[in-house]
Amino acid sequence: MSGGGHHHREILPLLPTYDPPAELDGLGKKGLIVGFFALIATLVGGLMANDHFTQFYRSYLIGFLFVFALSAGCWSISLVHHLSRGKWGVMIRRSLEAAAANLPLVAVMFVPIVFGIHSLYEWSHTEVVAGDPILSRKAAYLNANMFILRSAFYFVSFSLLAMWIRRLSLKQDQTGDPALAPKMQKIAAGSLLFYILAMTFAAVDWVMSLTPHWFSTIYGLYFVIGQGIAGMAFTILMCKFLSKLEPLAKRFSTENFHDYGKLLFAWTLVWTYFSLSQFLIIWSGNLPEELSWFYGRIKGGWKPVSLMLVFLHFVLPFLLLLSRSRKQNITRLARVAALMLFMRLVDLIWLTAPAFSPDVLKIHWMDITAPIGLFGIWLFFYVRNLRSRSILPLHEPYLREALGHV
């Protein structure tokens, strides 16, 4: 049953092992080199700016949010895959796990934010809080110690949960124990629930509190879906890379790509839905305490970026992904995925940078080099994780089906 689509591939014999292609190492090395130089450039930029690293931290925050989105997004997609026991996730499970296994690395990458807390967050200055009745009321939540404690808690719990399910997945490769799949399903249910709840607070801590008077109840879900898009877009790009190399060359079917395209499409629509809901409700309520957040973004200098989000994060991918043949062709799908990954970065800039320059459009070159730098390093470790084990889950019950054997 194919929902009306026509899928074809030649069905290759099953193999005893699927070792990851050695060509991955080249990709990792490229990531490391580019990442290293981009980070050095950012660091030099920070030194040269002579502003006590203020701009450096602001740009670095964007980079951190970007790599965090990749790890958390891939982790959550793997959880949805385990939870739904969907055939669609079998081919990409190892890539998702490798990205999720970078969560401890991302935790290390968070450390500079702790040092930059005073450059980033107004509420971290006790004298500001004392003079601001609203911030005083929030001080039990918005204070430096609690912020660090909560962030540590997110990272420890996310990393442990991600490692737990990855370890079971590896165990499945070795033992083939049929009890592992239902066990992972249960862990996935709890992990997903925890992730969404904790991410809601993380979004408040890391980003919403940049504008500490402002609040919006859909904000956490907006981050969850943004991370899902980032994870899926990255995964599609990796599929393009892997589908050219043994052992996965010709083992992906058009149906696999179609499914990934559909997920990217659906989540892009959900992102649009959340964005529009948030905007419309706040716009029509027209309360100064809420609208102030949007004002510079829709009326001020940030208007072009807002319009860019509308057209390139929604309209264009929507139109492109409507086409079935584009979703089934990995080369064409990967182009849309690259656009989405770039637009995720734009969205993160749009979410953070106006907090420091509400009315005037100000994108620093370090806002681009910091994410590239962290992403390069992240990619190197991702490749290492991916290389350390079989590229397909060997005893996954649906592996045969996923490879076209019925």
Next chain:
Amino acid sequence: MDTMDRVSEQPSPRHVIVAPGQTSVTVTEKISSLVFGKTPLWWFGAFSVSFLLLQVFLISVATLFVKGIGLWGINIPVGWGWDIINFVWWIGIGHAGTLISAILLLFRQEWRNSINRFAEAMTLFAVACAGQYPLLHLGRPQIFYWLMPYPNSSGYWPQFRSPLVWDVFAVSTYALTSLLFWYVGLIPDLGTLRDRSKNKFIAFLFGGLALGWRGSSRHWANYESAYLLLAGISTPLVLSVHTIVSFDFSIGIVPGWHTTVFPPYFVAGAVFAGFAMVMILAIPTRALFKLEAYITMRHFDNMAKVTLVTGLIVVYGYFVEVFMAWYSANDFEWFMVTNRFFGPYKYQYWLLLLCNAVIPQLLWLKRIRTNLPMLFLISLVISVGMWLERFVIIVISLSRDYMPSAWDIYHGTIWDVGTFVGTIGLFLTLMFLFLRVLPAIPMSEIKMILPEAKLKNEEAH
């Protein structure tokens, strides 16, 4: 291909949706016998009760027309009471039908094939009930057509910025699309019924409705693409209708209404209540019509899972609302929350939390998900909980908003109750008529998921 091998290799019976031993012949025999067979005794009993409740509706509405909406408990500031609560409650229930018929079709969830007809009928009847309330609430329902924009000599137009006008479009689009989807899905079965009916008049009737269906490959090809297209059109409606209903509240600035999480939270609540209603209807119908072979425990297990997930999203909504009310450091927001927990309507709020947040957590256990009496009870609890949720949102926020001098307490009157119970009568009357005169389970779609169809399909590839 060796079929035995395939079955033994299968890790879980993913292809087995209907009970073993069913063939095309038994499916047609069984399901068309529901239409052509003798009317069972219980049907008369159940229909009589429903019809009696329908009379309550007629009496309530007739009295309302004579005396006006002062009969209801609404006052200033609580201008929306049971009527709008019931509107939201009914329209929400309908969403499960659309989700099952459209979204699960696009997701290739074949288990939907047993229950979609039934759930779509539920959608139609629930929308019919929901539609009554805004019209009755108008006070002058005879000029309901003023809701629609049309060129008129007075030059009056509806306020297009008001979500109440969006509602008119959303709900009427929803009703029309659901009807079309349901009817298109029925066509092959109507053809079967025409061919099997022994009475000439009935054959003529079904024949007319079947639009000349002959089951040729060209018919099937057109049918399939029309059905898929309608599913595509219906899918955004699952989101849009209740999103617009949520805008009815969130666009305003009343604390407890004006919050950005409302759209997804309302949609999840709608699906949550809707799946509970599908189970409330399916559990007795399955037993009474002996449909155990078609609506299996797997269906209930899956439906219970959807209920659990959507219920958790609703609980997330409650939680985020409370947290953000505190985090906002806004006096009015925080007052709204404490007023819910400790104000004059605290019992409704705590009961809501019990019904929607606590009791549904039983569905984590497979034991409960496959225990029909428990599922039936939990579904009833959820229906009550979702009604209370709308009560809490609408009444608590309106009765105490920004200006204490304008506060007032609201209670529904006997006429509010009468109208509500009356629409339950309307709903059940339509439902029992449907169960009697049309195939409650789609024969054609069940045949597509029989093992014999699977094997044929695979041989063809």
